[in-house]
Amino acid sequence: MTSWLLNGLHNLYLENPIFESSDPTTTKFETTEILKEHQLTWRRGKVDSALRCTHVGELSFMLLRYGAAVHVAPGALHDFYLFQVPIRGKSSIGVGNQTVVADRHTATVISPDLPLQLDWEQDCEQLLIKIPKPSLNQACMQLLDIAPEDQIEFQPKYCLNNSHGTAWQHQISAMLSYAAQKDYLPEQWLQNLQTNLLQHLLITQPNNYSKYFHHTPRMTGQRRLRLARRYIHEHLGENLRLEDIAQACDSSIRSLTDAFRTQLDISPTQYIREARLAAVRKELLQAAPTTRITEVATRWGFTHLGRFSAWYKESYQESPLETLNK
CATH class of the missing domain: 1.10.10.60 (Homeodomain-like)
Incomplete structure (x- = not known):
């Protein structure tokens, strides 16, 4: 994880928390409101949960911690994609038939139609980016000139310590840096930042449309x-x-x-x-x-x-x- 992203996260830490709680029931209720209904199983450790959130364009940037180790079983997300990476600690993310062991160098991209189970270790805190399906479809349509006919499905493991991952972190940091000023900035400019971020994800992270983005022309x-x-x-x-x-x-x-x-x-x-x-x-x-x-x-x-x-x-x-x- 680059210092660029950590600097951007500082702006997210300045947001007033949506909630802070040591109560398991409150934590379950609040995370359901922001994300979706899920099964939440508490394991070892003390409950010390908190959620901070800001919105830039149609994207939601969140910092979430549970304190205790937890098992989360939301099933398929259906309406949105979710990018998540630990700021501290580790997690094991089961997406479809694959499992990603996530840390500060390895993130997870979760596609909406795949079954999902998550295991967060004690004291793990993660950055989450909630991406509505229509927003990603629109970004894809601008690349292909048509709306995608099939659900876009990503390879879930996302490497942050290569050139694509570094550039992705820089773009996230830039959006977080502008979050506090978003009401004073041109809406179209913020929309362009969002589009660039999503198209970066589409082009650099393997998915079922990658062949259309990277195909080399073979004829006139x-x-x-x-x-x-x-x-x-x-x-x-x-x-x-x-x-x-x-x-x-x-x-x-x-x-x-x-x-x-x-x-x-x-x-x-x-x-x-x-x-x-x-x-x-x-x-x-x-x-x-x-x-x-x-x-x-x-x-x-x-x-x-x-x-x-x-x-x-x-x-x-x-x-x-x-x-x-x-």
């Missing part, structure tokens, strides 16, 4: 676009995911999106929609007057018929029914 944008368009038109009526299109042209989602924007000035999603609208129009122009428009639209991949009708009229200045009656 022109060839990539040609292969992508061919795949789209061959599967136009199917559930087209950008991950599948990118894989078909040996590309990352980001490179695929760049190729569409650079050469066609539209996103892949817009291209798919326009291709589907053109396919529907071609079929309606050749169809019998008794044809059900909803069946044609559904066959070409439109599942929300209200949006389909609006997109169709915007593209062709007439409704699908007017096209059918021509």
